[in-house]
Structure formats: C-alpha cells, structure tokens
Amino acid sequence: MSILIDERTTFIIQGITGREAVSMTRECLDYGSKLVGGVTPGRGGRGVHGVPVYDTVKEITSQQRVDGSVLTVPPAFVRDAAFEAIENGIKLLVIVTERIPRGEVAQVCEHARMHGARLIGPNCLGLISPGKSKMGGIGGAAVKRAYTPGHIGVMSRSGGMTTEISNTLTAAGFGQSTAVSIGGDAIIGSTYAELMPLFEADPETEAIVIYSEPGGPMEAQLAEYVRATKSRLPVVAFMAGKFMDAMPGMRFGHAGTIVEGRADTAAEKIARMQDAGISVAEAIQDIPEIVRSRLNGKGA
Amino acid sequence: MAASGSGMFIRCEVDEPAASDAAIAKQLASVCPVDIYADDSGRVRIVDSNLDECILCGLCLEVGPAGAVRVLKLYDGGRLLERPAAAGA
Amino acid sequence: MRFYEFEAKTLLGMSGVPVSKGGTALTADDAARIAGEVGGDVVLKSQVLSGGRMKAGGIKFASAAEEARTAAEQILALEIGGQRPRCVLVESKQPVKKEYYAGVIYDALAKLPVAIFSDLGGIDIEQVAETHPGHVARVHFSTFSPFPEFKMKELVASLGISGGELNALTRIMSQLAQAFLRYGLTLAEINPLAQLDDGSIIALDSHLDMEEEARDGQAALLARLGIGREETRLARPPTPFEIRGAEVDASDHRGVAGRVVEFDGTLGCVIGAGGGSLTIFDAIRKFGGDPANYCEIGGNPSVKKAAELTKLILSKPGVGKICVIMNVVSNTRVDIVARGVVKGVIEAGYDPAEKIAIFRIPGSWEDEGFKILEKYGVEYCDRSVPMSEAARRAVEKMRKAKGEPEVVA
Numbered sequence: 001m002s003i004l005i006d007e008r009t010t011f012i013i014q015g016i017t018g019r020e021a022v023s024m025t026r027e028c029l030d031y032g033s034k035l036v037g038g039v040t041p042g043r044g045g046r047g048v049h050g051v052p053v054y055d056t057v058k059e060i061t062s063q064q065r066v067d068g069s070v071l072t073v074p075p076a077f078v079r080d081a082a083f084e085a086i087e088n089g090i091k092l093l094v095i096v097t098e099r100i101p102r103g104e105v106a107q108v109c110e111h112a113r114m115h116g117a118r119l120i121g122p123n124c125l126g127l128i129s130p131g132k133s134k135m136g137g138i139g140g141a142a143v144k145r146a147y148t149p150g151h152i153g154v155m156s157r158s159g160g161m162t163t164e165i166s167n168t169l170t171a172a173g174f175g176q177s178t179a180v181s182i183g184g185d186a187i188i189g190s191t192y193a194e195l196m197p198l199f200e201a202d203p204e205t206e207a208i209v210i211y212s213e214p215g216g217p218m219e220a221q222l223a224e225y226v227r228a229t230k231s232r233l234p235v236v237a238f239m240a241g242k243f244m245d246a247m248p249g250m251r252f253g254h255a256g257t258i259v260e261g262r263a264d265t266a267a268e269k270i271a272r273m274q275d276a277g278i279s280v281a282e283a284i285q286d287i288p289e290i291v292r293s294r295l296n297g298k299g300a
Numbered sequence: 301m302a303a304s305g306s307g308m309f310i311r312c313e314v315d316e317p318a319a320s321d322a323a324i325a326k327q328l329a330s331v332c333p334v335d336i337y338a339d340d341s342g343r344v345r346i347v348d349s350n351l352d353e354c355i356l357c358g359l360c361l362e363v364g365p366a367g368a369v370r371v372l373k374l375y376d377g378g379r380l381l382e383r384p385a386a387a388g389a
Numbered sequence: 390m391r392f393y394e395f396e397a398k399t400l401l402g403m404s405g406v407p408v409s410k411g412g413t414a415l416t417a418d419d420a421a422r423i424a425g426e427v428g429g430d431v432v433l434k435s436q437v438l439s440g441g442r443m444k445a446g447g448i449k450f451a452s453a454a455e456e457a458r459t460a461a462e463q464i465l466a467l468e469i470g471g472q473r474p475r476c477v478l479v480e481s482k483q484p485v486k487k488e489y490y491a492g493v494i495y496d497a498l499a500k501l502p503v504a505i506f507s508d509l510g511g512i513d514i515e516q517v518a519e520t521h522p523g524h525v526a527r528v529h530f531s532t533f534s535p536f537p538e539f540k541m542k543e544l545v546a547s548l549g550i551s552g553g554e555l556n557a558l559t560r561i562m563s564q565l566a567q568a569f570l571r572y573g574l575t576l577a578e579i580n581p582l583a584q585l586d587d588g589s590i591i592a593l594d595s596h597l598d599m600e601e602e603a604r605d606g607q608a609a610l611l612a613r614l615g616i617g618r619e620e621t622r623l624a625r626p627p628t629p630f631e632i633r634g635a636e637v638d639a640s641d642h643r644g645v646a647g648r649v650v651e652f653d654g655t656l657g658c659v660i661g662a663g664g665g666s667l668t669i670f671d672a673i674r675k676f677g678g679d680p681a682n683y684c685e686i687g688g689n690p691s692v693k694k695a696a697e698l699t700k701l702i703l704s705k706p707g708v709g710k711i712c713v714i715m716n717v718v719s720n721t722r723v724d725i726v727a728r729g730v731v732k733g734v735i736e737a738g739y740d741p742a743e744k745i746a747i748f749r750i751p752g753s754w755e756d757e758g759f760k761i762l763e764k765y766g767v768e769y770c771d772r773s774v775p776m777s778e779a780a781r782r783a784v785e786k787m788r789k790a791k792g793e794p795e796v797v798a
Contacts, residue, residue: 020720023720075602075605076605076606099601099602100602101573101600101602101603101606102495102573102575102600102602102603103495103502103532103570103573103603105500106495106500106501106502106532107532107533109500109501110500110501110531110532110533113500125719137719137720138719139719140718140719140720140752140753141719141753142719142752142753143719145772146717146772156664157664158662158663158664158665158716159662159663159664159719160661160662160663160664160665160687160715160716160717160718160719161664161665161668161716163716163717163719163752164665164668164716164717164776167717167772168775171772171773184663184664186495186497186575186600187495187497187500188497189500191497191498211664213664213667216497217497217498218497218498221498238668240664240667240668240671241667241668241670241671242671242674243667243670243671243674244667247624248624249623249624250623250624250625250650251601251623251648252648252650252666252667252670252683253663253664253666253667253685254663254664255600255601255602256497257667283672283775283777284668284775284776284777285775285777285778
C-alpha cells in the first residue's frame, strides 16, 4: 500500500499551461498517473500533452471524480485557486508554488480544514507512491532511477532532498511506500507528525526517513508524537543547516528555516529527536545502514 | 546567404534558401524558447548571444525542409542534434 | 525584514495604537530642535536593528534641548552590534505605572495567528514564559474577517484585568492583531506596552517583522515608509559582493542563481538548491573547508545567469577553486548548469579543469552535462558519489593547491 495517492487517484493541475507545468504534465503521464484535466483561466478548450484544459475546476469536477489537485500558479493567484479546488470538493491539494505570504497560507489551511481537505506544501515538489502514481514534479523525468516501490516512508522539507534521500535508499535496496515533499515554508499544510498516522495505518510502511532543517517547531512536534504514541515505525532523520546555528537572523535556504526561537536551532532539534528515540544520521549515505539496524531491532 | 553562428557550446546553421524564406524566419523566431533565431525583415538572423542557451528541444529542426536547419553540439565533436531531442536523463 | 522602531511606531500609529509624541533626527541639531518641540523630559533612542540598546548606551534621557544635543551626538556616533544607527528617535519621556507585553506571531502547528499577552512587560517574553508561565496568556484567532475582538478581550481578561484597563488593552490588542494581518507581518510585538500615571496606555517600544514573501503585496506601505528593495534588513547589511549576487539573480527571470552570502574562505561554492545547499555547506565545513560564499542555484537558471554567478564568485579576492554540487536534480538541468559554470570560468580567464575542484550534479540531462565536463577536463561525479564525499574531495583539492597537509576529518 501507500499513503495519500495510489494507482486509482485522479487529479488535475491548476496552472497546467505554465512552462514548468507542461513538463510536469508529461512526466506524470509517463509515470502512469491519472491526470484527468488541467485549469488555466482563458485557455479552456486547449490541451497539454493530450490532457484537456478548462477555464474552471467546476467543469471537471461536475463530470468526474477528482481526488486531488496540483497548484502551480503564480504566488498572487494561489489562494484563490486553492479556494476554488476546495469548494469544488477536491480533498487533496498539493501546492508547488513558493513565495506565498504566510498569512495567505494560513488562510488556505483554515479553509481546507473547514472543508475536510488535506494540503501538502506550499513550496514543495509533490509526492510519489512509487510504481503507482506521482503527483507533481517530484523526481523529474528520471523519476524511476531514484524511486522504487518498497517499505520506507519519506518526508522532507526540501523537494530536491526528497529525491536525493530516496535515491540513496533505492541504491541500498530500500524502496519507498510513499515519499512526500512536505514543503519548505514556515507554515505548511501537513507536518511530519500530521502524516505519521497515515504511515502508521499503512501496513506496507516499515520505517520513516525524514529530512529536516533549522527553524520552526515541526521536528519537536514529531519527537513528541513518537514519544507519546510509541509509534511502531522507527524514524531516521537527517538534519541539514548545522552551520546556521552560529548565524542567527541570516536567511539561508527555505523561508521556513529562519530561526525564530530558542528551540528551533539544528542542535536543539537533534537533541529533542534523539531524546524521543529518533535516530539522527550524520550524512545522507549513512541513512540506509541506520534504517537496516533499526529494522533489525537494534534500537536508536 | 546562409545564416549561422557559433557559441561556446552550440552552433546553429540555416541553409539557403530557407534562411531567406520569410515564412521560415517568422516560424523559427516564434518556435525557439530561448530566442536564438530572429526574424530580420523576412530573413533568418542568428542571435549569437543566445546560442548557448539552447535547451536542445529540437523544435527548430521541424521548421523548413529536412536538414535545412541544423544544431551542432560543439562540446560533443560537433554532433548534430536529432529530432526529437534524443538526450535526457 | 525587521522594521526600525520609528517605522514600527509609524505603522502602529496608522493602525490606531497610541505612541509617544516625537520624531527622528539625523543630526544632533535636529535632535535638539525636536526635544524643544516635544518639551519636558525626552528619551533619545538609537535606531538600530538589534536588541540590547539600553545596555550598549544607545538609549539616553535628557531634560533640555542642549542635553538632548549632547546625547544625540553620542548616540549617533555609537555602533551597536556592528551597526551604525539609521537615526535617533527623540520622544517625550513618559511616567510609567505598569508595563505589559502584547505580541502576535504565527503558530506553525496550529497554522493560525496567535495573540500573546502578558502583564509582565519590558522583558523578553520567552523568559517570562519560562519563569512566570501564569503571567502569559495566548489565544489563536482566525485569519478571516470579521475580526473576533472578543477573543482579545478574553485574552486580556484571563490575566485578571478588568474595568477601563480591560477595554483599552482589548482595543490595542485588536489593533495590533489586525495590523499583523493587514500588513503581512510575521512578528508584531509591543514591549513594553505601558500604562502611564494618567491611566492611558501607549506603545513604548515595538518590534515588527515582515517576511520577504509579503513585500510585493505591501509595496504601497513600504514606499510610504521609504524602504527600498535593496534593504534586506538581515542580521547584518549586505556586502557589495552580496549586492552584486542579488543583481545577477535579478538580471534574468529564469531560475534562481543567487541568495549569495559572503564568507571569508577560499573555496567558492556554486551550490543548490534550498535543502541541498544547507547539506553541502555543512559538509564543506565538516571536512575543514573554508567556503568563500553561500549561494543557491535552483529552478532552471539560464546559462548566462549561472556563468555570471560563477564569474562573480571567482572575482572575489582569495578564491582559489570552486566546487559545483547539488542534490539529484529533477527540473534543473545538469547540462545547462555545466555550460554556465564552464563558460563563467573561461570568461573569467581561467581553465575549467584547474578552477573547478569538482562537479557533482546528477539528474536530468546528466549525460549531456557530463559530455561538456569531459570536453573541458573537469572532474565530475554521478549519483553514486554522496554529496558529502564530493564536498570532501573539493576541500582536499583546495588544501593540496594551498600546499597544506591532508587532514582526516
């Protein structure tokens, strides 16, 4: 099995005629994803690699079941596009766009919550259940080299590192159940801890690997989740951005990496995660071996 | 006179009579995503400063008679770009 | 982006929050004039983007114009945390009876803004929360209109405050929270929020932050405050090298090749993207490397943009070699980055084989990219070589070039 998406998942792309969206469309189709339509206002009636383009989401949802939508519209249009998807009954939104003001992300989150929709991103590359479906640009055209079906759940605040880590796992013989690029912003729709129960409920998933960064309370929340639920899933984390601890207030990497409190430095997060029994890898290439030993019950 | 130009990595060549065909000049200018071809009053002009931006999409090779437009990879012994782009990951 | 106190107070004033009478001065003469206009005792505050001004001597009191002139002279000459003051804020000094704290931030877990109130103002709120948790109250509120003012009332009342004070504090909390939403802020603090001897309540100091992402939508506000695009307002002002990096990035809309941060070292870094750059930078430092810069390449930058960034890095005095490392790329093209970097090195007058310590970018169009690197004799590696191993090789080459002995990390 997998989480969030599988071979039956139908989805659309909002902003399908954009430069990056056109390649994304090709890649998703090539991967076998059920991409059933796209929306770009004013471009209705055209096609992108055979995928019909509409002016409104409603034109698609009124005809068929649509499980998800990938949003790749410019920052100023994301909030309205998200509302359009949510109010037309779409339950899984993947927002690829970056540079959306935090207040607007909060509004989209609030709106999604009111309608029972799940949000992945913003500022993410999407998600993939290898061998079944991919939603978004994750993995690019060479997706099959990096991702293979298997039993590791991957969650990452960096889109690129989702692929780097999955590629390392694949090379070591560990496939992935689902890999989720959760997004690099300060507020994201689904945090590690919010996705954990889904992996927990997936009988195929046997371990979790995460990529984490300084800034924000998400790693502490995951540590608390692991401690409180005594999760059956061993969790292995990689923490990037250790050098930032010595340079508070400077901005490196994603918008969400700015250290705003005392608890969100790399060092503090590593300590918290280790306290909760999460293994922290020193280098990406060490991850497979740690996963192997955790699966063999050798502890953190 | 044929149009041609070389960058550090990419060379483009357009033979006669295609290079002075107004329809071809217009099409090349519109099809290239990185503006290597300009329509210079009905003639093809190669914009040298954009040559190395070529993304090997091969769209220009579909314009005009077969073989009249050529893209050469100077970093690969002058190998001709085929259509559609054979490279990739 | 942090606002100076005087800017924050302008913004608060626009939102209805009472602030002290006064103005900003660029010279000691101006300060004396403002002090005279304000009348009575004044406080002079250095306008720098850092805390600890009182301790550093950046806040002084004066009771006459002449005294204000002397104080302003000292403040304007005083560097605090490496920053020269932008100006000096001269305000009427107020007799304070009690100090409160009012703040609004986003709670990334609740994904909602949260208003924070304390009746122990004037000190760091994180410290109060640790030592006197019973004196800090919080309430989440919706990002949608109409604004729920009653929540601010409940917040203030939860600390046992009632009467006219409750109503005045509720109004200020509501004004602050609405300013937070309206102006795209990520932090809005009034600390201290003071009750004066006459019972009125005013903002004595304020810290407001706006994120980069909100700047486009707040162009009118920023223009009104006179804050230009070039003002990054990070922990330190940008260096000329960093400003040139931003110019390279802005020169072409295709992809990202920027976010350059200058360091002291000799190993130039052409690295990306958001997460990959952090991972690579850590690895370089772990192996004892001395990076000359941080940067981020992502999206799909043009060849020209990647070349210009490379040239900029090579132009920095002391840079011996550059390393080009990224995670497995999905949409950024290996061949385009390879062309850009090689071109940049050649245009700067160097041999790519010698200047590029290592090129490790696997992923889309890598076959084409590797052909380019082979032609120019550049050492490259594919996805079988970890990012940190590539960083180690680069550091090692740099060390050998400098004639330093090998170090086992």
